[in-house]
Each structure stands twice: as structure tokens, then as C-alpha cells.
Amino acid sequence: MKIAKKIKAGALQYVLVISVIIAIIIFAFISLVYLQQKMTIKHGFTKEAIANVQMSFEYLKQKNIDYNTETTLNFSEDENEKEYKTTTILKKHWGIFDLGVATSKVKNEFFQKVALLGTQNKKRDALYLKENNASLVLVGKTKITGTVSIPKQGVKTGNIAGVSYYGNQLIYGLEKTSSAQLPKIKNIEFLKDFIKNYYTESTTYFELEDGLKVHQSFKENTLLFEDVNPIQLRNINLNGNILIVSKQTITVQASAKLEDVILIAPKIIIEENTIGNFQVIATKQIKVKSNVNLHYPSALILLDQDKEVQKQAQNNIQNREINQIEIQENTDIRGILVYESENKQSNYDAQIKIAEKVQITGEVYCAKNTELQGTIYGSVFTNNFIIKKSGRVYVNHIYNGVINAKELPNQYAGLQINQFSNQVAKWVD
Structure with missing residues (x-):
């Protein structure tokens, strides 16, 4: 059971x-x-x-x-x-x-x-001096390191106000013969049109005000502020896809923080102690005062559209304003300087003027006269060199200027010369 x-x-x-x-x-x-x-x-x-x-x-x-x-x-x-x-x-x-x-x-x-x-070029030359039937003359502590293209008359030493050439050799690199034309910047025609036709369908207007802080992504519409009057940029922080345009003058003060923006005006002044990373496009004058620090990749571009010699220049009036890019002492610029002109007349002024104790890491391109007393780590393309000392004008002379292509970082990407744009210069948002 x-x-x-x-x-x-x-x-x-x-x-x-x-x-x-x-x-x-x-x-x-x-x-x-x-x-x-x-x-x-x-x-x-x-x-x-x-x-x-x-x-x-x-x-x-x-x-x-x-x-x-x-x-x-x-x-x-x-x-x-x-x-x-x-x-x-x-x-x-x-x-x-x-x-x-x-x-x-x-x-x-x-x-x-x-x-x-x-554009990146790992075989970048130090100097391209256009064939102008005159020798390149080196004076003082001038030193050129890297491959150069110079007129067939070659290079020699000179003397300015009792100062001779102090170097052990003339060119610290290979010498080649230049042609009667400077290499062309491939997108220069776009820039000439851009300063007139900067507004597009993907442009949105905004207003500047004291204390403004704006970051505009490059994935969004371009922000534009334009004014027929002079513009003072101070106590603002602008970053990214932004255009500032004046029909007269733009002045950038040290209190303005600019990153990747573009400024367009006939005359642009960058005041002392300014720090930033931006592009400047002018038609008359760019003045960079002392102790300015412009990070890579910045650009100063002057598109001189005066096709005729100014009457002031013909009459040799003193204290006249010269269409030029002027870089004052103790300034550090990393990027591009370009002076392009439609005026084919010769003159005895410096269209790019680089003072003592200036350091430029990148490229300098001048369709007319360059005054070089500072240091360029990179490349120079110019029609002529010029220097005014002791009441005299010295053509195709470099006085205490330094050009060293070997000191330019291999990662540098700049002017579209001989190649199309292809290398990342900077990642942006």
C-alpha cells in the first residue's frame, strides 16, 4: 500500500x-x-x-x-x-x-x-625671383638656405651704408635660372571675384555687438556681417564659417578672438598684441602692427586693382599711402602673404614690407617689390626685392633678410602653385 x-x-x-x-x-x-x-x-x-x-x-x-x-x-x-x-x-x-x-x-x-x-610640396624651393635682367644682391646678415630660381645674372654681394655681406657663401643650396613670369596662383581669379560676389544663397546675415560669442559650423550657412562704414572688431569671439565685410576699413583689436573667419575690406589693420587664426583680403592696404601672432593657417592677401599709376605716385607726394602689406616688428605669422596687382607699372615702393624681428612660417608671394629684413621659414616668390636706406633706393637687394625653406614643416599646406589643392591644412567643425 x-x-x-x-x-x-x-x-x-x-x-x-x-x-x-x-x-x-x-x-x-x-x-x-x-x-x-x-x-x-x-x-x-x-x-x-x-x-x-x-x-x-x-x-x-x-x-x-x-x-x-x-x-x-x-x-x-x-x-x-x-x-x-x-x-x-x-x-x-x-x-x-x-x-x-x-x-x-x-x-x-x-x-x-x-x-x-x-597644396603640399615636399620639394619646396626657398626663392623664386623673376627674371628682371638684374643680379640678386645680398647685404649684411642675409642668408638664403634651399633651392633658388634667380635671374641669369646670378647673385653677388653688395654694400649699403658701409655694411657688407657677412656670409661664408652666397646661396646655401642649388641655383637655377628663373623665367620672366612668376608661377601662377591657381585660385587667384576666384579671389578677385569673391571680394565682389561674396554673398550666396547659403549666406545668412547676423549683427555684431559688444561681447558677442559665435561659433558657426562649416556644415551650416555662412554668417555675414557687412557695413558701408568702418568696422571695429573688439571684445568679441568669432569662430568658423563667418564673413566680415566693410566698404572702408576693418580694425582688429587685441580683445577680438577670431578663428577661421574671413575679413574683406579695402583697408585692414591688425592692432598690436592680436592673437588669432583668420584670413584677411584687402584691395588697398593691410597693416599688421607689432607683437601680433597669427596661427597657421592664416592668410594676408592684398588684391591691388589700381590699373593706373596713382597721381600721388607720379608727383612723388610725401606721406602718401602706399598699397602694400606692412608687417611690423616682433610679429609671428604662420601661413600665407600674397600681393597681386593688375598694375604693370614699375615703382620704387615695397608692396610687401617685412620689418626686422618678424618671423613668417609659410609662403610670401609678391607680384611687385618685397622688402625683407625679417625671417621667412618657407618660400618667397617675388618680382623684385627693394630696400630704402640712407636716402637711397636699392633694387634687388636683401638687407639682413633670412629665407630658409628647410625649416618649413613637411605638413605645411599652402598656395595652389603648380598643383591643385589636396592636403589637409586644418580640421575644422
Whole structure:
């Protein structure tokens, strides 16, 4: 005879609780595994999108694409993947530099990067002096290091006010013969049009005010402030995709913090002790006062559009304003200086004037006369050198100037000369 045993209700509840706990643990484990797999796939898509953007900029190094036209790239060999993988590259102008925008989407993962672009040349020359049927004359502590292209008359030593040349040799590098034309800047015609037609459909107006702080992404519309009157930039912080335009003068004071913006005016003055990273485009005059520090990649561009010799110049009136870029003492500029002129007449003024104790790391391009008493780590392209001392004008003389192409960093990307824009100069937002 079998005897039935009763199981206590508490024991059943205990078993049930244990079963539920086990089920929850199993469910949590399965969910975790699923989530990890999903995150792994998501992470893989994100990594692929980032890699595609990087490859897009590598593509730009090798290929010259049209401006303002989105180019679709395909880095996958599987035709079926094209349905959920798209990568595009867009190139636009931003002053003397270009702007590259690379975008990649893999499934639902999206990645985009924007960069200022310039031209990189690892075999950069120190000097290109246009053939002008005159020797290059070195005086004082002048020293030129790197390959040079100079007139067929060559280079020699000189004497100014009793000061001779102190170097052990004339050129510390290879000498070549230049031609009667300076190398052309490929996007100079765009700049000439840009200063007149800077407003586009993707431009939005804004107002300047004391204490203003604005960051405008290059993925958004360009912000524009323009005025027919002089503009004083002080106690403001402007960063990114911003244009400031005056029909007269723009003055940048040390209290203004500018990053990546462009300034356009006939005359632009950068006051003492200013620190920033921006582009300046003028048509009459650019004056950079002492102790200014402009970080890479900055640019000072003067597009002199006076086709006729000014009457003041013809009459030799004293204290007249000269269309020039003037860099005063103890200033450090990292980037580009350009003076371009439609006036073909000769003169005895300095169109780019670089004072003592000035250091420029980058490129100096002058379609007329350059006065060099400071130091340039990089390249100089010029029609002539000129110096005024002791009441006399010395043509094609360099007095205490230093040019050293070997001190320019290999990563430097600048003027579009002999090549198209292809190298990242700076990542921007």
C-alpha cells in the first residue's frame, strides 16, 4: 500500500522563485549577447564610415575634383553593399584655401569631417625671383638656405651704408635660372571675384555687438556681417564659417578672438598684441602692427586693382599711402602673404614690407617689390626685392633678410602653385 506525501506550499513557492530567477538570468544573458552583437555591428559600421571619410581625403590628394559638385565615391568591391553604403566628397572655396567636406553613411551610422585644404610640396624651393635682367644682391646678415630660381645674372654681394655681406657663401643650396613670369596662383581669379560676389544663397546675415560669442559650423550657412562704414572688431569671439565685410576699413583689436573667419575690406589693420587664426583680403592696404601672432593657417592677401599709376605716385607726394602689406616688428605669422596687382607699372615702393624681428612660417608671394629684413621659414616668390636706406633706393637687394625653406614643416599646406589643392591644412567643425 503506497503512502502519499504532501509537499509543503512553501517548498513549491521556493521552486517557483528559483525558476523565475533562472529564467530572468537566462533572458538577461540572451539580451546581453544580443545587445553586444548589435553594438559590435553598430561599432563596425561606425568604424567603416570613419574609414571611408579618411579615404575620401586620401582620394583628394590624388584627384582634382570640381568645385561645388558632390562626388560619390565607392570603396567597396561588393555591388550589393552600395544599397546601404554611401560616401561623398565636396570641395568648396574658403578664401585662399579650399574646404573639403567628406560624408559617409553605412546603414544608420553617419560620419562627416570638414577640413581646410592647401597644396603640399615636399620639394619646396626657398626663392623664386623673376627674371628682371638684374643680379640678386645680398647685404649684411642675409642668408638664403634651399633651392633658388634667380635671374641669369646670378647673385653677388653688395654694400649699403658701409655694411657688407657677412656670409661664408652666397646661396646655401642649388641655383637655377628663373623665367620672366612668376608661377601662377591657381585660385587667384576666384579671389578677385569673391571680394565682389561674396554673398550666396547659403549666406545668412547676423549683427555684431559688444561681447558677442559665435561659433558657426562649416556644415551650416555662412554668417555675414557687412557695413558701408568702418568696422571695429573688439571684445568679441568669432569662430568658423563667418564673413566680415566693410566698404572702408576693418580694425582688429587685441580683445577680438577670431578663428577661421574671413575679413574683406579695402583697408585692414591688425592692432598690436592680436592673437588669432583668420584670413584677411584687402584691395588697398593691410597693416599688421607689432607683437601680433597669427596661427597657421592664416592668410594676408592684398588684391591691388589700381590699373593706373596713382597721381600721388607720379608727383612723388610725401606721406602718401602706399598699397602694400606692412608687417611690423616682433610679429609671428604662420601661413600665407600674397600681393597681386593688375598694375604693370614699375615703382620704387615695397608692396610687401617685412620689418626686422618678424618671423613668417609659410609662403610670401609678391607680384611687385618685397622688402625683407625679417625671417621667412618657407618660400618667397617675388618680382623684385627693394630696400630704402640712407636716402637711397636699392633694387634687388636683401638687407639682413633670412629665407630658409628647410625649416618649413613637411605638413605645411599652402598656395595652389603648380598643383591643385589636396592636403589637409586644418580640421575644422
